[in-house]
Amino acid sequence: MSEQETLDLAEEFARYRRTALAEVEAPGPAAVRRTVRGRSRRRLAATATTALALFGGSALGYAAMSGPDHRPGPVEPTPSVSASPTPPPTPTPTPSAAGTSSSPTTTVPDGRFSRAQLLGVPVTLPAWRAGPGCPTSQTRLTADAREGTNSLLALDHGDIDGDGAVETVALVQCVLGTRGPMQVVAFDRDKEGKVTTVGRVVTTTIDKPEWLFALDVVGDGTVRVQVGDIAPGGGWNAKWSQRQWRGYRWKGDAFSQVSGPTSFGPNPNLADVAVTTGDLVLRTADDGSRTGTATVRIRNRGTGPVAHVVLRLGVPAVVRADVDGWGTCAGVHDSVEPITCRLGQLAAGAEMRLDLDFRVLEGITLSTNKADVEVEPMDSERDVLPDVNRADNLVQMRLTYG
DSSP states (O other): OOHHHHHHHHHHHHHHHHHHHHHOOOSSHHHHHHHHHHHHHHHHHHHHHHHHHHHTHHHHHHHHHHSOOOOOOOOOOOOOOOOOOOOOOOOOOOOOTTOOOSSOOOOOOOOOOOHHHHHTSOBOOOOOOSSSOOOOSSBOEESSOOTTSEEEEEEEEEOSSSSSSOEEEEEEEEOSTTOOOEEEEEEEEOTTSOEEEEEEEEEOOTTSOOEEEEEEEOTTSOEEEEEESSOOBTTBOGGGSOEEEEEEEEOSSSEEEEESOSSOOOOTTSBOEEEEEOOEEEEEOTTSOEEEEEEEEEEEOSSSOBSEEEEEEEOOTTEEEOSTTOTTOBSOOTTSSSEEEEEOOBOTTOEEEEEEEEEEOTTOOOSOSEEEEEEEEEOTTOOBOOBSOGGGGEEEEEEEEO
């Protein structure tokens, strides 16, 4: 309220007081004072109300501020408000101690394939050696040895490239008769889950190794392959092949050999024996029978010893082994054609001479004047070894009368 408004209100009160006192007839001093005070209060209240209404909001606000304190009335209860819990502050990610790169970690695909999985999808193989071969691009491996197919022979798993994931290594053969080429191939899985070819670990060659027997992936990622110098088949038993374990490691773009021998020595089971013989001259003995001696020489021309040698003499059944000269032979059956002489070990470069006596009973005439003499090398289990030069394993002996 302004100062002017305050003065106007005070003047109004004073005027009212003078008017009210002039109209009062006082019966006595005390009664007059009581009466005047009561009327004054009532008139003052009414006048004040009118004045305040005239002065508006400013005067009303002033009177409210200047009047006596009012006792507060009843308070309506305030509805209970459930406060939402304050979310905890989001922790700041702590950088991993394993890596400092700001780029997200990429999970390396697992390249482990089971035998069934590898047989069930097309794969791409490194090229086979020149000549008739098997398909290589998006071809299916087979579980059997059907001609002209790529047969899955063995597989193993391991982390061959050091990326922390497992890859698959498989031994595959291109089936072409009994001596089709072979190779060990490493496979992985791409981001879409498909089979991809890492590379070739090792393959067979004409110059050796001619055969691959087994594979094994060790803990450091080395692929170990058991290689053989000579392929089985064509009369050659797999047990005769020299075998070596060679280790190969992935070098980023190809596999390189890191352990094991790099070449083969002479195969001791690759025999080369030869036989020569003189004529068998039969002369009449005192008892009327005819006897004679044939000299047979057996030589080992190979680079290794031969465990056993077998000599077969295809003389007519009427020509029988006599006693002398056959002592070095084991298991001689002179009544069966051909006569067989089993001999022991023959060292490399050594020669064995046999002077063998024969007898034909009195009155017997020979049906032929020729006999085949054949020698065969054998291993320790008495299996016949292939000979590198079969031409000198068989000769003919002439039978004559003296």
